[in-house]
Amino acid sequence: MRHAYSVETVRAAEAELMARVPEGALMQRAAAGLAAAVAGLLPRVYGARVVLLVGSGDNGGDALYAGARLARRGAAVAAVLLAPDRAHRQGLAAFRKAGGQVAEDPFAVLAVADVVLDGITGIGGHGGLRPDAVPVARAARGSNAMVVAVDLPSGIEADTGEVTGEALRADATVTFGTYKQGLLIDPAREHTGAVRLVDIGLEPHLPSVPDLEALQHTDVAQLLPVPAAESDKYRRGVVGVVAGSARYPGAAVLAVAGALRGGAGAVRYVGPAADAVIARFPEALVHGWPPSRAGRVQAWVVGPGLGDGPGVQEVLDTDVPVLVDADGLRGLDPDAVRARKAPTLLTPHAGEAAALLGVDRGEVEGARLGTVRALAAKYGATVLLKGSTTLVAGPDERTPVRVNPTGTSWLATAGSGDVLSGLAGSLLAAGLAPLDAASVAAYLHGLAARLASHDAPVAAHDVATAIPRAWRDARTP
C-alpha cells in the first residue's frame, strides 16, 4: 500500500523526529536525496547547468543545499531568489561557499538550463504561485530544461490536490519523508511527473493509519477472490444486474461483461435488454421482473443505461450489498440509502456527483477529495468517484480514502463505466467489503484499459475482455 498524509500530520511527525536529531539534519537528508535524484536524471553532473528557483521557506532551503552538493560535483549552479531578503540563510551561505552563483537575470540562466529545481514553495504554500513567481515558472516550463519539483510542484494544494491558481508543471517530483495527498490526486497530480520518495527517517513517526492510500499489485493480489476446491457457483457469489433499456441495451451487455469477469460464480440479469444480453453472453442467467423473483443473489448492480426504468428501489429494498451507478443515481434519496442495513456503493462520475450534491461539475473536478468525502457522509455509503484519479471513500470518515493509481485517459470512453460497475458488483458478490470491491475494481479496470490500449484508443468492450489479463498481471509478483 502506498500511503499519503495530510500536511498537519507530516508537520507533527517532522517535529517529533526533529527533536531527536541534530539541528538541520532533516534538511540535509532531504537535500542529499534530492541532489542524488537530480544527478541520476542528468547524463553527467560535471558541467551540467542547474537553476534553482528559491522561495522564502524551507523548500527553498532544500533546493539551495542540493544546489551546493551539485556545485561541489562540478555543476554550474545558479539560484533565482524570488524573495532575496527571506531566502534560507544558512542554505544560501552553503550554496555560495560551494561555488553557486545568485542569478542576476533569471531568464538568461533559464534559457540555457539543463535542469531546474523548483523550490518556490512546498507544504507551506497556498493559493497558487504569487504573481512575481509566475513569469519565472513559465520561463522554466518553456525552456528545454527538465523541471524537478522539490517536495511538490509549487502552487498546488498539498492537502487536497486542488490547483486554485497557477502552479508549476514538473517533469519529476522528489518528495521527502512520505507522499502528500495532493501528489496523488488530480488536478495537482497532473503537475508532478514521476514522483520519487526520499527517506528522511519520518516513517516511524507517522501514524499507522494514513489519510489517503493507494493499492499496489501485492495488495490487489491479496484481495482478489480465489475459488476454493469445494466452491460451487453459489459459494463464489452470484451478482444480479438491473440495467439497460430499450434505448440503451448496450449498457446492460457491458455491465454483464464486467460482472462475468469479476469473480462471482454466476451473473443474473433482470431488465428489458435480456435478448441482447443472452445473445452476447449465453452464460448469463436472465430472469423476468421483478428482481426479487430472480433467485439467490449476493449483490446487486443497478443503473447503467436504465433510463427512467424501475429497479433502484426494488434492489435497495433487498438485504444484500447494492451498487448504484449512472441513471440509478438520478435523484437518489439519501434517506433510502441510509436506511439500508446492508452496504451500498455509489459510483458517480463528476457530473453525477455534482448533481447529487447540488454543486457545479467544475467544483467536483477541482476538489475531488472533498467531494467523495461529502458524498459518503451524505449517503452513509461507500462512494467511488470516477475520473482521471478515481477516489473511493467509505462512510466512516476515519477510514483512509483510496486513490486508484492505474487510471489512464483512454478509459474516458463510452460504456467503460458500465464495465466498471459490473466488475465492482461481481467483487461485492464474491464477498469483498465495499471499499475493497470498489478500489480493486478500479485498479483492475485501469490496468485492463492500459493492457488493452497500448497507448491507442480502446473500446469499453476491449476493457472488459482484458480484465482477466489484468487479474493475472496483478497476481504476478
Ligand SMILES: NC(=O)C1=CN([C@@H]2O[C@H](COP(=O)(O)OP(=O)(O)OC[C@H]3O[C@@H](n4cnc5c(N)ncnc54)[C@H](O)[C@@H]3O)[C@@H](O)[C@H]2O)[C@@H](O)CC1
Ligand atoms: N519541516 C521539516 O522538517 C522539513 C522540511 N522540509 C522542507 O520544508 C518545506 C516546508 O517549508 P516551510 O514550512 O518553510 O514552507 P515552504 O517553503 O513550503 O513555503 C513557505 C513560504 O512560502 C511563502 N508562501 C506561501 N504561499 C506562497 C505562494 N503561493 N507563493 C509564494 N510564496 C508563498 C510563505 O510566506 C513562506 O515564507 C517542505 O515542503 C520541505 O521541502 C525538508 O527540508 C525536510 C524537513
Ligand SMILES: [K+]
Ligand atoms: K516546490
